Amino acid sequence: MPENPRTTKTKSPSAADTPAAPVAGGICAIDSETVVATYDAAKEDAKSAKTSRAKVNLAELSHDELVEFLGTLGEPAFRAKQIEDWVRSKNVRSFDEMTNLSKALRAKLSETATLGGVTEVARQESADGSRKYLVAFDDGTSVECVGMPHGDKLSACVSTQAGCRMGCLFCATGQGGFTRNLTADEIYAQAAHIAQDFGRRITSVVLMGQGEPFANYDATLEAMREMNSPEGLGIGARHITVSTCGIIPGIRALSQEPEQFGLAVSLHSAVPETRNTLMPGVKKYSLKRLHDAMKDYTEKTRRRPTYEYAMIRGINDDDASLDALVDFCAGTLCHVNLIALNHLPGSKLEPSDPARLDAFVKRLSSVGVETTIRQSRGADIDAACGQLKQRKAAK
Numbered sequence: 388m389p390e391n392p393r394t395t396k397t398k399s400p401s402a403a404d405t406p407a408a409p410v411a412g413g414i415c416a417i418d419s420e421t422v423v424a425t426y427d428a429a430k431e432d433a434k435s436a437k438t439s440r441a442k443v444n445l446a447e448l449s450h451d452e453l454v455e456f457l458g459t460l461g462e463p464a465f466r467a468k469q470i471e472d473w474v475r476s477k478n479v480r481s482f483d484e485m486t487n488l489s490k491a492l493r494a495k496l497s498e499t500a501t502l503g504g505v506t507e508v509a510r511q512e513s514a515d516g517s518r519k520y521l522v523a524f525d526d527g528t529s530v531e532c533v534g535m536p537h538g539d540k541l542s543a544c545v546s547t548q549a550g551c552r553m554g555c556l557f558c559a560t561g562q563g564g565f566t567r568n569l570t571a572d573e574i575y576a577q578a579a580h581i582a583q584d585f586g587r588r589i590t591s592v593v594l595m596g597q598g599e600p601f602a603n604y605d606a607t608l609e610a611m612r613e614m615n616s617p618e619g620l621g622i623g624a625r626h627i628t629v630s631t632c633g634i635i636p637g638i639r640a641l642s643q644e645p646e647q648f649g650l651a652v653s654l655h656s657a658v659p660e661t662r663n664t665l666m667p668g669v670k671k672y673s674l675k676r677l678h679d680a681m682k683d684y685t686e687k688t689r690r691r692p693t694y695e696y697a698m699i700r701g702i703n704d705d706d707a708s709l710d711a712l713v714d715f716c717a718g719t720l721c722h723v724n725l726i727a728l729n730h731l732p733g734s735k736l737e738p739s740d741p742a743r744l745d746a747f748v749k750r751l752s753s754v755g756v757e758t759t760i761r762q763s764r765g766a767d768i769d770a771a772c773g774q775l776k777q778r779k780a781a782k
């Protein structure tokens with residue numbers, strides 16, 4: 388039997404390396420000690436969540452934990468494999484569907500356990516076929532995820548936290564504050580929901596929805612491994628990409644992992660003052676340290692990371708910004724994705740003119756930096772994370 392990814396333990400970056408709080412004057416002003424204390428508390432919450440709920444969420448248990456739980460019900464160990472097949476491969480949502488279990492056991496499980504997963508609360512469908520979902524977990528916490536079909540392929544974008552502490556100025560999620568880290572099962576369940584709703588296999592996943600994945604490293608990596616596992620979604624590691632706003636300990640930790648997972652870094656400016664203003668949550672990680680970490684990452688992994696760069700009129704699209712971006716990227720192994728900013732209601736930040744995106748592509752390409760303009764999928768359904776959630780809450 389292939390190794391159950393849930394039994395593979397991962398090591399998270401230390402609390403001392405957790406992201407700095409958005410600075411006073413940013414969207415949420417929290418001092419750094421509070422952030423570290425809250426981060427530690429969130430980790431403890433995540434650890435105890437498996438046992439503190441009235442019912443045990445079977446999807447969150449490792450194989451050994453599931454065997455142990457079934458033992459308390461007087462059931463033999465082989466039942467664990469049967470249940471895992473139903474939960475992970477067949478993605479069933481009720482014990483009644485587990486037809487190779489006795490009725491008595493199904494009743495016992497219904498009384499003592501849940502199957503986790505997600506409940507769809509709302510959805511929006513784009514003219515381009517993309518579907519954006521608001522999904523809720525057992526405790527009522529909700530996040531967004533998106534399915535994007537293209538030809539015979541299906542991409543998914545999933546969230547790793549409910550809310551986010553990073554406070555990026557251009558992001559609806561960052562403006563909504565932080566609720567909690569998601570468990571590995573909750574991250575995985577979003578992708579499973581998308582696959583089930585489209586009725587086909589997911590070919591690639593980006594962990595680029597709500598939240599900063601490296602502020603929830605262990606659960607994120609566990610979910611990626613489950614998506615990669617033949618017993619899970621069977622998605623190739625190179626087609627699973629985690630996106631960070633630049634948490635250096637997370638970048639260094641990922642470079643040590645054996646799988647060939649992809650890495651995207653939200654850069655958005657290579658001018659220190661501009662980046663610190665746009666992304667106050669990563670102020671403690673200077674561009675120089677980020678550059679060094681990315682150099683080490685590419686040398687260690689030989690993989691090409693992507694830099695995401697949302698073009699914002701008058702903020703990061705002038706010639707000085709382009710010079711700084713060229714300096715940051717030239718001579719390194721990387722790919723730059725330029726995206727016209729998604730306008731947020733009430734925000735003064737506006738997308739750059741298409742001519743500026745073209746000018747950036749031309750100059751970066753001229754110095755050998757692979758650059759593309761990424762077309763926003765689902766532009767008609769509020770591509771910015773957090774907007775569907777906010778609209779639903781406002782009703």
Ligand code: SF4
Pocket residue numbers: 551552553554555558559560561562596597598599632772
């Ligand atoms: S862009 Fe990402 S890291 Fe920044 S606030 Fe939004 S969800 Fe958080």
